[in-house]
Amino acid sequence: xxxxxxxxxxxxxxxxxxxPVAAFAQTGEEYLYPLVDLPPAQPMNVIAEDQPNxxxxxxxxSWTLSIDDPRRGRGRGNVVAYHILRKPxxxxxAEFVLIDQVSAGMGWYSDPNCEPDTAYTYxxxxxxxxxxxxxxxxxSVVSASHFFHSQRxxxxxxVLLISGLLVYFIYSARKGKxxxxxxxxxxxxxxxxxxxxxxxxxxxxxxxxxxxxxxVATIASVNILGQVARKAAIYEIRLIVxxxxxxxxxxxxxxxxEAYLDVGRPDAYNSxxxxxxxxxxxxxxxxxxxxxxxxxxxxxxxxxMFFAESLILAETGASTGAIQIAGTxxxxxxPFFITACDYCIMGEELYxxxxxxxxxxxxxxxxxxxxxxxxxxxxxxxxxxxTSFFTTWFAELFTVG
Amino acid sequence: xxxxxxxxxxxxxxxxxxxxxxLIKDNPLYKFAEHAMGGLGVGYWTAVLFYNVIIPDFWExxxxxxxxxxxxxQNFDAFMAREGFSQMPQIMQDFSPGxxxxxxxxxxxxxxxLFTRYIPKIAWISRFSLAxxxxxxxxxxxxxxxxxxxxxxxxxxxxxxxxxxxxxPLFSFDAWxxxxxxxxxxxxxDAISGPxxxxxxxxxxxxxxxxxxxxxxxxxxxRIGIWFLMIGFGASFGYTxxxxxxxxxxxxxxxxxxxxxxxx
Numbered sequence: 001x002x003x004x005x006x007x008x009x010x011x012x013x014x015x016x017x018x019x020p021v022a023a024f025a026q027t028g029e030e031y032l033y034p035l036v037d038l039p040p041a042q043p044m045n046v047i048a049e050d051q052p053n054x055x056x057x058x059x060x061x062s063w064t065l066s067i068d069d070p071r072r073g074r075g076r077g078n079v080v081a082y083h084i085l086r087k088p089x090x091x092x093x094a095e096f097v098l099i100d101q102v103s104a105g106m107g108w109y110s111d112p113n114c115e116p117d118t119a120y121t122y123x124x125x126x127x128x129x130x131x132x133x134x135x136x137x138x139x140s141v142v143s144a145s146h147f148f149h150s151q152r153x154x155x156x157x158x159v160l161l162i163s164g165l166l167v168y169f170i171y172s173a174r175k176g177k178x179x180x181x182x183x184x185x186x187x188x189x190x191x192x193x194x195x196x197x198x199x200x201x202x203x204x205x206x207x208x209x210x211x212x213x214x215x216v217a218t219i220a221s222v223n224i225l226g227q228v229a230r231k232a233a234i235y236e237i238r239l240i241v242x243x244x245x246x247x248x249x250x251x252x253x254x255x256x257x258e259a260y261l262d263v264g265r266p267d268a269y270n271s272x273x274x275x276x277x278x279x280x281x282x283x284x285x286x287x288x289x290x291x292x293x294x295x296x297x298x299x300x301x302x303x304x305m306f307f308a309e310s311l312i313l314a315e316t317g318a319s320t321g322a323i324q325i326a327g328t329x330x331x332x333x334x335p336f337f338i339t340a341c342d343y344c345i346m347g348e349e350l351y352x353x354x355x356x357x358x359x360x361x362x363x364x365x366x367x368x369x370x371x372x373x374x375x376x377x378x379x380x381x382x383x384x385x386x387t388s389f390f391t392t393w394f395a396e397l398f399t400v401g
Numbered sequence: 402x403x404x405x406x407x408x409x410x411x412x413x414x415x416x417x418x419x420x421x422x423x424l425i426k427d428n429p430l431y432k433f434a435e436h437a438m439g440g441l442g443v444g445y446w447t448a449v450l451f452y453n454v455i456i457p458d459f460w461e462x463x464x465x466x467x468x469x470x471x472x473x474x475q476n477f478d479a480f481m482a483r484e485g486f487s488q489m490p491q492i493m494q495d496f497s498p499g500x501x502x503x504x505x506x507x508x509x510x511x512x513x514x515l516f517t518r519y520i521p522k523i524a525w526i527s528r529f530s531l532a533x534x535x536x537x538x539x540x541x542x543x544x545x546x547x548x549x550x551x552x553x554x555x556x557x558x559x560x561x562x563x564x565x566x567x568x569x570p571l572f573s574f575d576a577w578x579x580x581x582x583x584x585x586x587x588x589x590x591d592a593i594s595g596p597x598x599x600x601x602x603x604x605x606x607x608x609x610x611x612x613x614x615x616x617x618x619x620x621x622x623x624r625i626g627i628w629f630l631m632i633g634f635g636a637s638f639g640y641t642x643x644x645x646x647x648x649x650x651x652x653x654x655x656x657x658x659x660x661x662x663x664x665x
Contacts, residue, residue: 046456137443155548162547181611213531214538216546251531280442286420286435295428311645335638346630348609356611371612378554378606385599388570398569399555400548
């Protein structure tokens with residue numbers, strides 16, 4: 001081979017080797033891509049962590065995006081999705097199974113379908129739609145179930161504190177300590193309203209709202225009903241209680257029956273006057289309206305949780321000329337009761353009502369405990385406002401996890 | 402004008418007019434609508450609760466759990482396929498068939514005990530159901546109420562979350578600085594809203610303090626508190642009345658367009 005031919009051959013070989021390299025070479029900020037669709041680079045640093053403070057059903061995954069993810073703005077940019085694969089770590093012969101996939105650009109995933117207290121290991125695959133490049137398996141991680149939510153200690157302390165206050169004041173009241181309660185105008189009117197019903201010889205209508213026994217307002221309403229029933233039994237007034245919820249009806253029958261027994265008038269108790277109407281909101285309102293118009297009660301009580309039917313009931317009651325006393329903690333409905341009723345017991349006053357009316361040590365002690373809790377809350381707000389000028393640390397103590 | 406030809410539109414329109422006849426006075430037409438509504442309400446909810454609660458949450462899981470215990474795996478699979486159950490009920494995914502049966506029967510028995518009220522001699526047994534229900538309901542309600550109605554409100558009266566994710570005091574000197582730098586309605590309300598909220602919460606809270614007579618400082622605070630309450634109620638009243646008017650408009654539109662076909 002002559003020197004010229006050898007030189008030409010060497011030049012061709014060198015050019016053949018250099019051309020692909022040149023194809024990948026960076027030109028300024030850009031890359032040149034090969035025509036062949038190679039699998040994207042795998043995601044890196046895949047970490048699996050147990051979700052804290054849950055019931056053991058979730059593991060959280062995070063990873064560094066593949067170098068070929070379009071979001072990174074480098075590499076081939078051909079990642080279209082990440083495949084999440086999982087296998088139980090302690091099952092012999094178990095294989096990785098695809099459980100979900102997320103789109104390119106996502107560097108995290110929460111697996112919500114774990115068995116509690118089971119160890120899992122994960123792999124994440126970067127996919128370009130035709131081929132996938134998987135990461136190494138993660139360390140195994142246990143989806144632990146937690147008995148106590150470590151970020152809710154503040155609620156625990158608060159509930160214990162208030163419970164302690166309640167127990168202390170109930171204990172004090174039982175020992176005979178005199179507990180003062182200020183006058184509540186709406187509740188003073190109850191006696192007057194019952195007196196009017198007695199004079200007129202007409203019944204009392206008691207509506208305990210449209211909620212279940214799980215509602216604090218309903219529980220308060222049932223307590224007030226007990227007191228109203230005692231007085232109704234003494235004055236021999238008919239008490240009509242149309243109920244929205246069957247469980248509430250059962251409880252109210254018990255409460256009214258007990259009240260009649262307490263005052264020595266079990267014969268006057270009529271269970272048929274405490275009856276279930278319907279659980280359809282406006283059908284209930286229509287039925288109660290009908291009762292108001294036909295029975296013409298002298299006094300209407302609306303105590304408990306109310307919704308859009310509040311004004312319908314109160315307006316009809318007002319048109320019949322009855323004395324109306326309403327009490328609710330439904331902030332949106334209070335204005336309607338203020339407008340259409342003679343007396344309105346607002347929010348917290350509803351909870352205080354049964355203690356106020358009965359003067360029972362147990363209830364009075366509870367009310368005192370609540371008052372002190374309110375005082376502490378007010379003080380905490382003021383302390384929090386002052387400290388917030390310097391640090392938000394104090395306010396963060398009340399963050400609920 | 403194009404009258405509706407759908408019978409149910411006529412039924413709805415006539416019942417609507419029956420209910421509105423109450424505005425004149427109580428009458429047999431209103432009574433009919435009232436009783437129909439009450440009866441249909443009970444019937445509807447009975448059916449809804451039966452098919453949405455008793456069947457899927459009690460009867461089906463119980464049937465499947467009993468079959469699982471009593472059948473061979475092959476027969477059980479055939480049963481599941483025949484009855485169209487594509488997956489195990491949630492309770493059986495979490496517990497064994499035996500435990501599932503127990504967990505299903507226990508609340509059912511507690512519920513059935515309520516019916517002992519109809520037998521006077523053993524009516525007292527129903528109190529166990531009520532006691533269980535009240536205890537469970539209170540246990541669930543108290544921590545949740547404490548978190549949402551006390552802790553979160555308490556925090557929200559001291560600090561607020563800024564759009565950038567940081568936590569800033571509700572009473573912000575920066576807002577006042579902005580107001581003095583550029584006095585205006587917007588900067589004024591930005592500056593005043595935090596202190597106003599704090600004052601409103603503390604004074605309203607003092608109104609609901611029952612252990613002392615509302616005299617002196619407490620009386621003054623309570624008076625301010627009741628003003629805050631009334632302003633809030635007034636705003637709420639106006640807002641809700643607007644909502645109710647829109648409901649009336651909706652009903653009148655139904656009568657005019659869907660029924661009579663004179664508008665729309």
